[in-house]
Amino acid sequence: MKTICLYFEIHQIIHLKRYRCFDIGRDHYYYDDYENERGISDIAERSYIPALSALIEMAKNHGDTFKVALSISGVALEQLEVHAPGVIELLHQLNETGCCEFLCEPYSHGLSSLANEDCFREEVERMRTKIKQIFGKEPKVFRNSSLIYSNDIGATIADMGFKGMLTEGAKHILGWKSPHYLYHCAMNPNLKLLLRDFKLSDDISLRFSNSEWNEYPLFADKYIDWIAALPEEEQVINIFMELSALGIAQPLSSNILEFMKALPVCAKERGVTFSTPTDIITKLKSVDQVDVPYPMSWVDEERDISPWLGNVMQREAFNKLYSVAERVHLCDDRRIKQDWDYLQASNNFRFMTTKNTGIWLNRGIYDSPYDAFTNYMNILGDFISRVNSLYPVDMDNEELNSLLTTIKNQGEELVALNKEVERLQAKLEKAEGKKASAVKKEPAAKKPAAAKKAAAKKPVAKKAASKKEE
Secondary structure, three states, rough: OOEEEEEEEEEEOOEEEOHHHHHHHOOOOOEEEHHHHHHHHHHHHHHHHHHHHHHHHHHHHHHOOOOEEEEHHHHHHHHHHOOOOHHHHHHHHHHHHHHHHEEEEEOEEHHHHHOOOHHHHHHHHHHHHHHHHHOOOOOOEOOHHHEEEEEHHHHHHHOOOEEEEEEOOHHHHHHOOOOOEEEEEOOOOOOOOEEEEEEHHHHOOOOOOOOOOOOOOOOOHHHHHHHOOOOOOOOEEEEEEEEHEEEOOEEEEEEEEEEHHHHHHHHHOOOOOOHHHHHHHHHHHOOEEEEEOOHHHHHOOOOOOOHHOOOOHHHHHHHHHHHHHHHHHOOOOOOHHHHHHHHEEEEHHOOOOOOOOOEEEEEEOOOHHHHHHHHHHHHHHHHHHHHHHHHOOOOOOHHHHHHHHHHHHHHHHHHHHHHHHHHHHHHHHHHHHHHHHHHHHOOOHHHHHHHHHHHHHHHHHHHHHHHHHO
């Protein structure tokens, strides 16, 4: 039986303000608050609120037969909590239906998986904790920023305890293979891989409202017919996209939400089900490994990391940012940590791309990729000077690594000592409990004997006293 794994991503960039070289050392605030509030409020009103309301309606109308998965970056959650709390409330309502699985992703929606494993692990763990705190469920499946994946990244994610991971069904990786099966990581078979069907996904997220598309207009029954017509042994159809596709990329006037609401009805008629990622990796067996020696993503025709690191400017900015990763990892300054999250966001590097993909890229305040590079590097110059001011400038990375190792070892020793204290405390309490029980059970006959002895002595003393008086 065929099953659809429907997944949406929620991420919203933090807009940087215009920052001149003269501001370095004088202004440590890098963000355009007005644009950030306007942007998140606009996308919430035009996309997130109506789209999530539609998903809640679908869940209530179809019960267990409809399933969906979501992942939200930590950066997006922070903005939603401040500027669009109504979206958070809808996410809670969707969670309460029991039809939604929340996945984990890097907190910053950044590229740390390509640069520094310690930073990557730290922000993934932070995001996993935040999802559990907000929605009460610990994520078992992971998705990287823009579905970036390689063998090494998969091995790291498996080592962190995740059971599955989402990535792209790229042709240059799959070759003749189909994305409609469950696969596993080449370096750790315990990590199952769900591969995106980019054609069926883009038919909704990119082409749905395009009147020049040869399949326009697309109706739910036709779409499900395409899925039902796939070979019988191809059971898993992964349809992944950004939630903003419903309302922004495809405007509400195109009836995109009506199309989505009709999918479960048409799917049921043709014997097609919906499943969450965890459902699939639990019920199905992997058919083969996927060998990805070099990182791939879901962006552009090449499906690689060139949208973020394809030119000299991007690589210069990327290397400069992660040159202070160890120092940021050491510090406990809240402002530094928050700026680190916001500056890591992949959009900052995407704005610097010089690739001609034929698709218009909204660069925000920037006139060109060179303008984006200059502004980002100005901000980065101030940020790095703040980080360096926390530690001796002449301390090299080797010394920092040594210090990190010492701190880590001390932390592990403290944890071990705390466990030993708890063990001894429990042992002491147990011993005291036994002692108290023994006292209570002591024979009662001893007390009368002592009293009898004391009573026998009293007359003797009285007799001696009377003789003295005589």
